[in-house]
């Protein structure tokens with residue numbers, strides 16, 4: 001196991017993606033750029049700025065897994081603890097073939113701002129494994145998940161760093177990880193991880209929390225813009241946990257009409273609306289949204305350019321970039337994914353007058369209910385779903401208003417406003433602790 005503390009500098013030469021085509025831009029370069037711009041605007045002291053440009057600690061691991069065919073395959077994994085000035089690091093673990101240390105660093109930085117923005121007593125972290133979960137059997141997935149914890153376990157803990165689900169990691173993956181960690185400790189330590197199944201100390205309401213938080217933001221944003229959402233249209237890119245629940249809740253809570261959805265296999269469109277119940281049943285049966293009988297196939301670029309009230313990117317980072325941002329016609333973009341807009345797309349959309357609810361606000365519902373899960377695990381006392389929903393709504397509305405007020409006060413766009421609120425809080429904690 002290779003635990004590297006402060007000297008992340010050894011990896012800095014890897015982060016020189018400024019010369020790459022913008023649509024392939026290194027996400028960590030993007031994260032640093034976003035921080036730099038906010039820091040310059042806020043006149044953040046140089047020492048605080050430097051501390052926040054890099055992760056505090058990061059772990060790189062090699063994970064041997066016995067495959068079903070008897071061979072051993074070695075997977076590469078990471079855990080980045082970006083900043084824990086406000087509390088234990090918090091953030092998901094991603095399983096993705098294109099995972100890199102820089103993606104994980106960027107996402108860990110974004111978690112730091114996100115937890116601060118919703119005012120949770122937590123820092124930011126992220127983990128990842130380079131693997132293609134779609135080509136792993138259940139047994140291989142379980143052995144990989146347990147092996148990740150065996151390698152990274154000493155880096156984690158309820159008071160240190162608490163992972164959660166993210167791209168292609170489910171409640172079942174969290175259950176295997178909590179179990180493996182509990183064996184390592186010699187007692188049940190379910191508080192080491194969140195997003196667990198209910199039967200293992202999970203929280204009511206965690207499953208749809210990311211989408212629900214985003215839906216509350218869309219509702220608040222519509223009030224600011226003075227637009228009605230009843231029967232207004234939406235398009236959703238990505239049909240994993242966040243995208244699928246967003247479809248259901250857009251119908252249930254806002255009365256919206258979702259006209260297009262997509263997943264990694266393709267996009268479907270019906271101008272009269274797609275019902276969540278039917279699309280979800282089709283996806284459950286066939287494994288994808290494509291081929292849904294009451295819709296026509298469209299391309300991803302068609303979906304992004306639909307004339308809808310709300311466009312919800314709910315999958316990967318960097319999907320709206322300078323090549324396709326001009327074609328966006330939505331009034332509002334709700335960033336349920338992390339980092340779906342590149343910086344160039346962001347400024348193109350601002351010029352077009354598109355209202356963007358930035359990711360660190362829009363998708364903060366997930367980590368908010370993760371925090372509720374940590375609190376419930378610590379107390380051994382569990383809340384019902386209504387209580388979780390109410391507490392989540394209160395947190396999301398407060399965070400939305402903090403961002404809205406900061407944007408009016410500083411006369412800046414929402415993303416800059418969200419960064420200002422979050423960075424001020426992290427910088428204050430570092431100052432009080434005497435770090436900077």
Ligand code: GLU
Nearest residue numbers: 091092164166366367370
């Ligand atoms: N992976 C989610 C996120 O990016 C949730 C993290 C958590 O619950 O810790 O916000």
